[in-house]
Amino acid sequence: xxxxxxxxxxxxxxxxxxxxxxxxxxxxxxxxxxxxxxxxxxxxxxxxxxxx
Amino acid sequence: xxxxxxxxxxxxxxxxxxxxxxxxxxxxxxxxxxxxxxxxxxxxxxxxxxxxxxxxxxxxxxxxxxxxxxxxxxxxxxxxxxxxxxxxxxxxxxxxxxxxxxxxxxxxxxxxxxxxxxxxxxxxxxxxxxxxxxxxxxxxxxxxxxxxxxxxxxxxxxxxxxxxxxxxxxxxxxxxxxxxxxxxxxxxxxxxxxxxxxxxxxxxxxxxxxxxxxxxxxxxxxxxxxxxxxxxxxxxxxxxxx
Numbered sequence: 001x002x003x004x005x006x007x008x009x010x011x012x013x014x015x016x017x018x019x020x021x022x023x024x025x026x027x028x029x030x031x032x033x034x035x036x037x038x039x040x041x042x043x044x045x046x047x048x049x050x051x052x
Numbered sequence: 053x054x055x056x057x058x059x060x061x062x063x064x065x066x067x068x069x070x071x072x073x074x075x076x077x078x079x080x081x082x083x084x085x086x087x088x089x090x091x092x093x094x095x096x097x098x099x100x101x102x103x104x105x106x107x108x109x110x111x112x113x114x115x116x117x118x119x120x121x122x123x124x125x126x127x128x129x130x131x132x133x134x135x136x137x138x139x140x141x142x143x144x145x146x147x148x149x150x151x152x153x154x155x156x157x158x159x160x161x162x163x164x165x166x167x168x169x170x171x172x173x174x175x176x177x178x179x180x181x182x183x184x185x186x187x188x189x190x191x192x193x194x195x196x197x198x199x200x201x202x203x204x205x206x207x208x209x210x211x212x213x214x215x216x217x218x219x220x221x222x223x224x225x226x227x228x229x230x231x232x233x234x235x236x237x238x239x240x241x242x243x244x245x246x247x248x249x250x251x252x253x254x255x256x257x258x259x260x261x262x263x264x265x266x267x268x269x270x271x272x273x274x275x276x277x278x279x280x281x282x283x284x285x286x287x288x289x290x291x292x293x294x
Binding site for chain 2: 002004005006007008010011013014015017018021022024025026028029030032033036037039040043044046047
């Protein structure tokens with residue numbers, strides 16, 4: 001492990017916080033994208049069926 | 053070929069679907085390279101010690117927080133002038149990404165400020181205008197949620213975006229306007245004396261490229277989701293009317 005000296009906590013908390021926020025945003029965006037795509041497919045399939 | 057072709061949702065979906073994986077992969081490569089290089093392979097600074105490593109997060113995120121708002125401003129103006137729905141949806145899609153960048157900049161700035169300035173926060177012109185920009189981001193997102201009619205929501209949020217642009221510009225240029233406050237000047241400059249030292253410069257540029265590409269990838273992904281959600285709403289409405 002590299003030596004960050006007396007500022008180790010400052011640096012590590014900054015990286016942990018930033019990475020957590022970015023990861024949360026990516027996961028949320030992917031989850032919303034998948035949910036919307038699935039819902040749209042279902043409605044399109046249902047309407048195609050109804051239209052014969 | 054004209055840029056206005058992408059105002060057509062079908063064309064936008066086609067092109068963004070092809071480009072998105074490449075942009076996302078490039079973003080991951082640049083972020084991993086820039087942050088790993090900066091964190092593990094750059095020396096401590098004489099005056100800041102190891103806290104200099106925060107520059108690879110703080111500078112790109114603060115830059116993107118402001119640039120995201122500028123992108124939203126351009127998209128909002130296109131909506132107000134030309135009424136292209138994709139541009140309004142792109143502005144809406146960019147807001148959570150911009151807000152996250154703003155929060156990262158505030159968080160890393162506060163964590164860095166405590167040991168360096170002796171305080172988590174100071175009512176410095178740049179910090180204050182940046183905080184107001186953060187509040188505008190929250191307000192912008194809340195307004196999209198609060199108004200049911202999507203076109204009215206797009207109109208109102210576009211106006212809010214224009215007003216908020218004052219603070220986006222202020223947070224970038226506040227250091228130049230008011231020669232006071234704790235926050236130092238720009239880390240990247242054409243003036244060699246003001247620029248960060250060469251040893252930090254390349255990893256910082258790579259991190260910035262990573263943040264720009266991450267922003268682009270997320271905005272493309274989220275705009276695609278917004279377009280699908282809009283189509284879903286239209287189909288459900290048609291189903292109910294039938």
